Amino acid sequence: MRQDIHNSSIPKLCVSCEARHRGICGALSPEELVELARHTKKARHSPGRELIGESEDITSFANVMKGVVKLSKMLEDGRQQVVGLQFAPDFLGRPFGESSQVTAEAASEVDTCSFPRNAIETLIKQNPELELRLHRQTLKELDEAREWMVTLGRKTAAEKVASFIYLIATHLDPTIDTEEVRSVSFELPMNRADIADFLGLTIETVSRQLTKLRQDQVIEIEHNRHFTVPDISRLKKRCG
């Protein structure tokens, strides 16, 4: 747990929360945190649990505290595309009361810390730094979306799958330095169907490409979900 000089003045709820450092709560003073914490509610969600419905009015916002949330869109005939993944301590929800146009769903087990829309809107009005953080988060999501557009539009199935594993590995462990040879190990926060929907492929193709990566000893897989990448730089070379 990170220690601050005045931890005592900070809500218990917030003391060990990453959102207070890298997330939007970093914009808030201890007093504002106390005020916001009065309205927050922590919750745990199982995989598949829908957090925000497509084009649904958003009545509350949330910080992702643990796990991965997938944002997806669907075509009328049922084809689905995952358009974003939110990791802790990302912010979930859309400012300005516009409808979101995406479905947010827990991909893995997810913990959130949610607060009513008007609580955050009141804070935005009195603290411009908060608005700035929200804008930065939007810019980050835009960058990630565009980066992924390159993957969707221009990479082969093999490169897509490699890129996906690379993305997950680097997001779950932000300390990864790709320069030095380094081994990483992690639990995949989603199933093959979600991966396929993220990559614009079928589950079968995803599976085949995973098998190929395993045969080439770029990755090791145990129990379907536990991945080990013995040499990140070798994985990165496969991302195209």
Next chain:
Amino acid sequence: MRQDIHNSSIPKLCVSCEARHRGICGALSPEELVELARHTKKARHSPGRELIGESEDITSFANVMKGVVKLSKMLEDGRQQVVGLQFAPDFLGRPFGESSQVTAEAASEVDTCSFPRNAIETLIKQNPELELRLHRQTLKELDEAREWMVTLGRKTAAEKVASFIYLIATHLDPTIDTEEVRSVSFELPMNRADIADFLGLTIETVSRQLTKLRQDQVIEIEHNRHFTVPDISRLKKRCG
């Protein structure tokens, strides 16, 4: 030209500019407009002209006043993906001094109205409404990016090409009502190679799909660039 009550107090430059209505300049008071106009420079760019280089420091921002700007990203081996299109009166440039990670290039003939980064940053500090408009623009770009991710990841070549024509038609003429049968006509603001890079296809595939749409009388094409869509709703049905 739109008329305002106090047109006289507004810089000549701005009087007939859409950015003052739907763009970011709408956040500015006449006095602020005057101040900003002191530093602005109108410019015309030919197709292919690079406006912002990838991961280049951005020293100036701009409004797109006419034409279409394409935002693209490239893989090391030269594969390219167009990740966004900016129409008048969209804003071009990135707040917070972060590098942009995308290349902005005039797709058609483009007119811009540009101003130095510190001019806009000064205005942001004194006018929170401007920051809000920029945030909204970012949200709009994020929505468009995600919408396009569905197209890239989940649509067939035929649907992609139909979606592209639909996108261009609706952006060039925002009054289009898809409910009533209506004919639209427009100049494509980009060549086949750009379309292919936007759709994640090859030029040959784009061409074949255009031919098919023409044979099915969903579109008419004259001189390669001039498109007519006799019935928008029929085009929309092909977008998947």
Next chain:
DNA sequence: CGCGGATTTGAATAGTATCAATACAGGTGG
């Protein structure tokens, strides 16, 4: 141990890319 869902593997097919050739439009110079 056996069931059901998730994942992998296999064979056939469809869709898109690639490579090559042709057609077209716009501009140039005789």
Next chain:
DNA sequence: CCACCTGTATTGATACTATTCAAATCCGCG
């Protein structure tokens, strides 16, 4: 005015990648 040239777009034949449909295997769990 026409022949020519150049860059862009279309069309054709073939190769290859990813999908589809089907079957087998693995895994967690009662």
